[in-house]
Amino acid sequence: MILKYPNSNSSPYNYFDILGDNENALSKAFAYLISVNQDCFFEFLKLVGIRKTDYSKYQIEIQKNRDAGITDIEITDNEKIHIIVECKIKGGKVDKQRTQYNKEFDNKCEKKILCLLTEIHDSNYSSENEIEVITLSWRDIVDEFDNKTFLSNELVKNFLKFSERILKMNTKEILIQDLGDEKEIQRYNCSVYRTGELHGAPLYFAPYFTKQNKDTEGIKSLSKILGIITAKPNEIGNFVERFESFFDKKELPNKKELIEKWKKGIAIKNKENENKLYTYYFLEEEFSFKNPLKKDGGIEKGRGKNWIAAAIPKNRCVSFTDFLKHIPELMSEK
Structure with missing residues (x-):
């Protein structure tokens, strides 16, 4: 990994990126975040049912070697609270971990919690031998931090970017945005969509073409989002080496051609502020509709609910x- 390129005054990566891209990396990043940010720490405790107390009394430890195995994160509070957090990503299901560490909890603690943090929404809750087993999804964590209160903190912003890259979270399904600027249409024709800094990781992108005649205005296509990068215009080129990772194990027949299109797309200049962060969406080949989809018209109250209207x-x-x-009709592949 190249951390700084020539002709650049900063690194294209944030400090969490150097941890890697597996569940150990994500658990370490999360543990660090709650170790240095009290608001994030107590927000997490709230999710596992613990009320706000004295932050200075807590100890947070990672990768603790125990007889039953190595725990991801452990949180303790002067023999009153003992929390073990086990982290999973991708399709990793929690099985033996539900009982694996039962004997490792401090018996003197009043509150013993095993928190299973996974990508899979699992509402299972159980209590055995005074140990509460609580399952949270990483989306629960991210949703708690993805608001104005937390996003004013640079550390939280970097954690969210890192976690979204690792998890490729998919609860936001289809992003719809206006597209009318000629330069940005050129960029989209290179399978890249660019906008001001956004958070979240939708699965698909559907542009609403605005600068067209009435017959072609609307949503005419849908593209799968393969990768997302937030960067300054003069630094986005430093991320080209990451393009390969967008495909995971999926081999597309036009993979090389698509990467070349992306390179052309990020090279397009459009009166940008070189010091401003933009979010770039890297798209698979689009699927086209027989007829464009339109916004809800009229002026009645509630129009556009669960859809789009006006701006x-x-x-x-x-x-x-x-x-x-x-x-109204089935999609036809372009």
Whole structure:
């Protein structure tokens, strides 16, 4: 990994990126965040049912070697609270970890909690031998921090960017945004969409073409989002080496051609502020619709609910279910 390129005054990566891209990296990043940010720490404790107390009394430890195995994160508070956090990513299911560390909890503690932090929404809750087993998803964590209160903190912002890259979270399904600027249309034709800094990781992108005649205005295509990078215009080129990772184990027949298109897309200049952060979405080949999808018209109250109307707000995402309701005919591949 190249941390700084020539002709650049900063690194294209944040400090969490150097940890790697596996569950150990994510658990360490999360442990560090709650170790140095009291607000994030108590927000997490709230999720596991612990009220706010004296932050100075807590100890946070990672990768503790125990007889039953190595725990990801342990949180203790003067023999009153003992929390063991086990982290999983991708399709990793929690099985033996539900009982693996039962004998490792401090019996003198009043509160013993095993928190299973996974990518899979699992509402299982159990209590055995005075040990509460609570399952949270990483999306629960990210949603708690993805608001104005926390985003004013640079450390939180960097953690969210890192976690979204690792997890590729998919609860936001289809991003819809206006697209009318000619230069940005050129960029989109290179399978890249660029906008001001956004958070979240939607699965698909559907541009709403605004600068067209009435017959072609609207959503005419849908593209899968393969990768997302937030960077300054003069530094986005430093991320080219990351393009390969966007494909994971999926081998597309036009992979090389797509990467070359992306390189052309990020090279397009459009009166940008070189010191401003932009979010770049790297897209797979689009699927086209026979007829463009339009915004809800009229002026009645409630129009555009679960859809779009008038000016499309920043980071407008809709579900597949709501999107499909607006397709009068089957999609035809381009």
